[in-house]
Amino acid sequence: MNDILRNLPGIAAPLDLCDPLLASRFDNSFVRELPADPLQRDVPRPVRKACYSRVSPTPVAAPRLLAWSDDVGALLGIARPQAPDGAAAAVLAGNRVLPGMQPYAARYGGHQFGHWAGQLGDGRALTLVELIGADGRRRELQLKGAGRTPYSRHADGRAVLRSSLREFLCSEAMHHLGVPTTRALSLVATGEPVERDMFYDGNAQDEPGAVVCRVAPSFVRFGNFEILAAHEELDELRRLADYVIATHHPELGPPAPEVYAQWFDEICRRTALTVAEWMRVGFVHGVMNTDNMSILGLTIDYGPYGWLEGYDPGWTPNTTDAQGRRYCYGRQPEIAQWNLLRLAAALSPLIPARSDLEAGIAGYGRSFAAASRRITADKLGLLALDADDDALLTELDDLLHAVETDMTLFYRRLAEVPTGRAAAQLADDELLAPLRPAFYVDDGDCGRHLLPWLRRYVDRVRRERQDPAARRARMNRCNPKYVARNYLAQLAIDALEQGDASVIERLLAVLQRPYDEQPEHADLAARRPEWARHKAGCSALSCSS
Numbered sequence: 001m002n003d004i005l006r007n008l009p010g011i012a013a014p015l016d017l018c019d020p021l022l023a024s025r026f027d028n029s030f031v032r033e034l035p036a037d038p039l040q041r042d043v044p045r046p047v048r049k050a051c052y053s054r055v056s057p058t059p060v061a062a063p064r065l066l067a068w069s070d071d072v073g074a075l076l077g078i079a080r081p082q083a084p085d086g087a088a089a090a091v092l093a094g095n096r097v098l099p100g101m102q103p104y105a106a107r108y109g110g111h112q113f114g115h116w117a118g119q120l121g122d123g124r125a126l127t128l129v130e131l132i133g134a135d136g137r138r139r140e141l142q143l144k145g146a147g148r149t150p151y152s153r154h155a156d157g158r159a160v161l162r163s164s165l166r167e168f169l170c171s172e173a174m175h176h177l178g179v180p181t182t183r184a185l186s187l188v189a190t191g192e193p194v195e196r197d198m199f200y201d202g203n204a205q206d207e208p209g210a211v212v213c214r215v216a217p218s219f220v221r222f223g224n225f226e227i228l229a230a231h232e233e234l235d236e237l238r239r240l241a242d243y244v245i246a247t248h249h250p251e252l253g254p255p256a257p258e259v260y261a262q263w264f265d266e267i268c269r270r271t272a273l274t275v276a277e278w279m280r281v282g283f284v285h286g287v288m289n290t291d292n293m294s295i296l297g298l299t300i301d302y303g304p305y306g307w308l309e310g311y312d313p314g315w316t317p318n319t320t321d322a323q324g325r326r327y328c329y330g331r332q333p334e335i336a337q338w339n340l341l342r343l344a345a346a347l348s349p350l351i352p353a354r355s356d357l358e359a360g361i362a363g364y365g366r367s368f369a370a371a372s373r374r375i376t377a378d379k380l381g382l383l384a385l386d387a388d389d390d391a392l393l394t395e396l397d398d399l400l401h402a403v404e405t406d407m408t409l410f411y412r413r414l415a416e417v418p419t420g421r422a423a424a425q426l427a428d429d430e431l432l433a434p435l436r437p438a439f440y441v442d443d444g445d446c447g448r449h450l451l452p453w454l455r456r457y458v459d460r461v462r463r464e465r466q467d468p469a470a471r472r473a474r475m476n477r478c479n480p481k482y483v484a485r486n487y488l489a490q491l492a493i494d495a496l497e498q499g500d501a502s503v504i505e506r507l508l509a510v511l512q513r514p515y516d517e518q519p520e521h522a523d524l525a526a527r528r529p530e531w532a533r534h535k536a537g538c539s540a541l542s543c544s545s
């Protein structure tokens with residue numbers, strides 16, 4: 001592979017998206033190697049015995065580049081477009097398909113809120129092409145909001161600016177936090193209105209439309225396998241599995257029954273690590289349906305997601321989930337396992353020994369527990385947890401919940417709590433002072449609840465005799481200062497809807513270094529302001545997007 005790449009033109013210097021030289025790095029392996037829907041009509045319909053349908057994006061009125069990720073551009077070897085309304089914006093809005101691109105919409109199904117929902121598929125997303133990046137890796141360029149496909153059902157194939165900006169911003173922020181995720185190259189305004197009833201209350205309104213160009217090695221989901229298994233399309237099931245293994249796990253070797261089992265183990269392991277990372281940073285996905293679970297263990301499909309502000313394991317940002325709270329923060333590990341069981345059922349024709357599937361699921365539990373213990377130790381600045389720490393951990397969970405405490409601020413500031421020899425002699429207020437900014441309602445009482453725990457914690461830290469500077473640095477590598485707080489994304493949306501890109505640009509830049517102090521941007525690390533407590537888009541989000 002490296003030899004091929006060395007001979008490819010344009011690897012060193014980034015190219016314009018429309019530069020014909022870039023096409024030498026295009027590939028369409030998904031289209032080439034997997035069974036296609038024989039029909040080529042974008043009319044919504046059930047599709048059978050296929051992994052995808054060839055589609056064309058539907059052009060929009062006035063494509064205009066609103067935001068660009070230089071980081072992803074560099075990865076792909078694509079230069080930032082010179083003109084916001086030039087040829088690159090036309091490609092990124094779906095108005096122009098470049099030679100060498102073979103756009104398709106993937107066929108998938110899924111379990112939504114615990115129930116089999118049948119065929120779903122890319123109803124408003126389409127993969128334009130796979131691009132071999134500057135690092136030699138293959139990544140799909142996928143447009144979201146580029147028009148109807150055979151999988152659009154009753155919907156319009158479009159996306160609104162607010163949800164597109166949220167996906168663009170958060171996927172980049174997650175990457176820089178170190179969480180496995182799909183990424184985003186661009187955000188383009190369509191110049192067309194999209195009608196949405198944001199809270200499903202009969203108040204439909206026109207909103208500005210947008211298209212995000214998402215980037216990932218693969219957008220295949222658990223649901224791509226589930227739909228094939230549901231229709232007993234076993235040849236197609238095997239071909240999709242073989243394709244994913246050969247393309248994304250070549251180290252597992254050529255397909256064979258034991259290779260399928262190892263692959264399932266790997267899916268379980270990756271899923272466990274990603275969910276453990278979500279828990280670390282306080283991310284709530286909001287719609288963990290099996291069609292929103294990546295076969296590569298990436299965070300995928302940013303919809304009504306949210307960030308824990310006041311620590312509350314029962315919190316869900318998704319208004320559709322407000323009653324059942326199936327997808328709340330605290331249940332994410334359990335739901336991921338439930339989803340893996342659905343995937344196990346879909347893969348059972350390939351992995352007939354039940355014990356192999358059970359071993360994968362058991363591996364999920366082990367991987368999650370191990371990752372979670374390592375993360376908890378890092379968050380608390382402890383070298384390792386022991387059984388005696390269980391009470392300390394449970395009590396902290398209860399305390400953070402009982403007194404509305406900002407999760408991000410609490411852990412970040414915990415590194416500032418004095419733990420030196422003099423700590424035992426410190427007055428209560430001095431010990432608590434670093435944590436005060438984390439309390440949402442500080443009537444003086446918050447700290448009193450926490451104090452007995454804090455004193456025990458300080459003693460526990462002191463027993464390990466760590467180097468204070470090394471401990472602090474390790475904590476600060478695990479506990480971000482900056483996350484894409486819900487209200488910050490909303491401020492960026494409000495500004496961009498008025499034509500002001502400065503807020504999103506600043507956020508993108510700051511969120512690229514979430515663990516650095518960046519004191520000049522400290523306002524972006526502050527507690528959620530009170531005006532945002534119940535504001536739509538800041539605390540409650542709907543699936544309407």
Ligand code: AMP
Pocket residue numbers: 120121122123124125151152153155156157158159287291292301303543545
């Ligand atoms: P989501 O809840 O965004 O993961 O989407 C669930 C399913 O609905 C997927 O099959 C999407 O492609 C489809 N979908 C969501 N919004 C639209 C839309 N505006 N037009 C067409 N399909 C959509």
Ligand code: MG
Pocket residue numbers: 291292301
């Ligand atoms: Mg989805």
